Amino acid sequence: MRKAAKIVTVIIFVFLYVPMMVLAVASFNKGADISVFKGFTFAQYKALFEDNVLLPLLLNSVIVAVVSALLSTALGTAAAMGIHRMGKRARRLAMGVTNIPLTNPEIVTGVSLALLFAFVGTMLKIKNVLGFVTLLIAHITFNLPYVILSVMPKLRQMDPNLTEAAMDLGCTLVKAFFKVVIHEIMPGIISGALRAFTMSLDDFVISYFVYGPTFVTLPVEIYNYTKKPLHPKIYALFTLLFIVILLVMVLMNVLQARDARQRREIAPLRKKVRQ
Amino acid sequence: MKNKFLAGPYLVWMALFTIIPLVIVLYFALTDSVTGRFTLSNLAAMKDYLPIFLRSIWLAAISSIICLILGYPVAWCIAQTGPKVQRFLYMLVMLPMCISFLLRTLAWVAILEDTGMINSLLGRIGISPLPLIRTNGAVILGMVYNYLPYMIMPLYTVIIKIDPRLVEAAQDLGCDHAQVFGKVTLPLSVPGIVSGITMVFVPAVSTFYISQKLGSSGTTLIGDVIESQFKTAYNPNLGAAMSLVLMILIFICIGLMNRFTGDDDEVMTL
Numbered sequence: 001m002r003k004a005a006k007i008v009t010v011i012i013f014v015f016l017y018v019p020m021m022v023l024a025v026a027s028f029n030k031g032a033d034i035s036v037f038k039g040f041t042f043a044q045y046k047a048l049f050e051d052n053v054l055l056p057l058l059l060n061s062v063i064v065a066v067v068s069a070l071l072s073t074a075l076g077t078a079a080a081m082g083i084h085r086m087g088k089r090a091r092r093l094a095m096g097v098t099n100i101p102l103t104n105p106e107i108v109t110g111v112s113l114a115l116l117f118a119f120v121g122t123m124l125k126i127k128n129v130l131g132f133v134t135l136l137i138a139h140i141t142f143n144l145p146y147v148i149l150s151v152m153p154k155l156r157q158m159d160p161n162l163t164e165a166a167m168d169l170g171c172t173l174v175k176a177f178f179k180v181v182i183h184e185i186m187p188g189i190i191s192g193a194l195r196a197f198t199m200s201l202d203d204f205v206i207s208y209f210v211y212g213p214t215f216v217t218l219p220v221e222i223y224n225y226t227k228k229p230l231h232p233k234i235y236a237l238f239t240l241l242f243i244v245i246l247l248v249m250v251l252m253n254v255l256q257a258r259d260a261r262q263r264r265e266i267a268p269l270r271k272k273v274r275q
Numbered sequence: 276m277k278n279k280f281l282a283g284p285y286l287v288w289m290a291l292f293t294i295i296p297l298v299i300v301l302y303f304a305l306t307d308s309v310t311g312r313f314t315l316s317n318l319a320a321m322k323d324y325l326p327i328f329l330r331s332i333w334l335a336a337i338s339s340i341i342c343l344i345l346g347y348p349v350a351w352c353i354a355q356t357g358p359k360v361q362r363f364l365y366m367l368v369m370l371p372m373c374i375s376f377l378l379r380t381l382a383w384v385a386i387l388e389d390t391g392m393i394n395s396l397l398g399r400i401g402i403s404p405l406p407l408i409r410t411n412g413a414v415i416l417g418m419v420y421n422y423l424p425y426m427i428m429p430l431y432t433v434i435i436k437i438d439p440r441l442v443e444a445a446q447d448l449g450c451d452h453a454q455v456f457g458k459v460t461l462p463l464s465v466p467g468i469v470s471g472i473t474m475v476f477v478p479a480v481s482t483f484y485i486s487q488k489l490g491s492s493g494t495t496l497i498g499d500v501i502e503s504q505f506k507t508a509y510n511p512n513l514g515a516a517m518s519l520v521l522m523i524l525i526f527i528c529i530g531l532m533n534r535f536t537g538d539d540d541e542v543m544t545l
């Protein structure tokens with residue numbers, strides 16, 4: 001049984017990565033047809049860097065991802081701390097609200113926000129209400145629950161006496177947060193922010209319903225592209241993004257490993273202190 | 276402690292951008308697109324779309340089950356390795372989720388299409404092209420491919436938490452491998468199974484890109500219809516009614532699923 005499970009695992013990893021390999025190989029293909037390899041070339045990468053449509057759109061995606069990740073991390077971390085302190089009833093309610101965007105299908109979230117923006121647009125008599133701001137609002141909204149779910153476990157792991165100790169030693173609540181609490185929950189904040197960033201960078205479904213012609217992101221453009229034949233330079237872009245995301249994930253991995261190690265080293269010390 | 280008010284801005288945000296939009300969906304679903312008056316005709320129109328609803332549920336359910344069958348051994352295998360390898364494999368599972376699912380789905384088009392990779396390979400050994408793309412099978416393949424990681428992650432999270440002493444105890448009491456699995460490991464994985472099925476089923480039942488690219492007019496899903504109501508046919512009232520029905524349907528499914536876990540102790544591992 002163990003062997004069978006291993007074989008299935010190997011096959012599944014191949015299954016998950018073959019399509020990506022197909023795209024990566026296509027980025028070095030001389031021909032435009034993805035399924036016929038006509039020889040090796042870097043021409044697609046050259047075309048990509050000379051392109052003046054895709055790269056600005058990638059920049060748009062990065063801007064939305066960075067801004068929405070920062071704002072949702074700040075708002076979400078504060079929220080997690082508030083929820084952590086709530087009574088049982090209020091916490092249930094708050095977590096229930098947090099679960100709505102997580103369980104709702106993306107298309108429903110997208111459609112509901114599109115209707116809200118259209119509604120507000122007609123109320124305030126703004127034409128073309130859709131644009132950067134609506135996109136940003138939507139991204140913050142779907143990022144928030146992920147930040148909260150990353151930070152909450154770290155708050156639960158934290159020794160509640162730490163804040164009080166800091167305050168006994170003369171810190172205000174705010175000072176105690178920046179001197180003590182933030183260091184304890186940092187791994188959660190970082191992983192929440194990174195998750196928000198990657199979710200936002202790659203979001204298509206929700207963005208598709210709330211983007212405006214003044215501010216288009218890369219996934220939306222790829223969708224609009226795919227109605228026509230695709231230019232192979234897009235495969236070059238995919239390959240580069242793959243490498244970037246791989247590096248980010250390796251970095252996250254190293255950070256997590258370090259966090260786990262520190263936790264193991266500190267745990268006995270803490271026990272001693274408590275005794 | 277005063278700092279429970281820290282959640283205030285967040286709750287206001289969620290009220291404005293999650294709750295109110297859903298109320299607006301409800302409002303649109305219950306009003307006429309021309310007169311703006313209250314009507315049930317949008318909801319009544321749902322019966323014309325019943326076959327599409329049923330097809331969406333059917334394809335998403337099959338995909339969820341395939342994901343479970345394929346994902347379980349993978350999650351189990353990852354959980355058996357050492358901590359370093361575990362982290363690396365977990366990363367490999369997560370990685371595809373972070374990169375353009377549009378392009379990855381498009382890669383499947385290149386693999387499956389009539390002049391695609393599989394068919395040109397078959398052609399070389401003298402087999403005439405198979406109709407791979409624009410079938411239900413292709414849509415299911417696309418769903419399984421895109422959402423399998425969402426199954427593996429929660430399964431892995433629960434399997435890793437199973438106390439190895441329980442497995443040992445079962446072995447000491449005379450269980451063979453199959454019995455240990457059936458009596459200990461599997462029952463303890465139920466929260467992960469429920470969470471995984473939810474996380475595959477919800478995006479699969481509401482997808483529109485996968486069915487557009489890998490399916491045909493015969494595999495139109497509910498997501499396709501909603502998308503077209505907002506983007507081409509422009510009847511947001513009908514689209515809102517469909518979104519509402521889809522949402523209620525999913526909440527019922529999740530409610531039923533959570534019955535299996537009993538305690539709703541934040542099973543969502545994502």
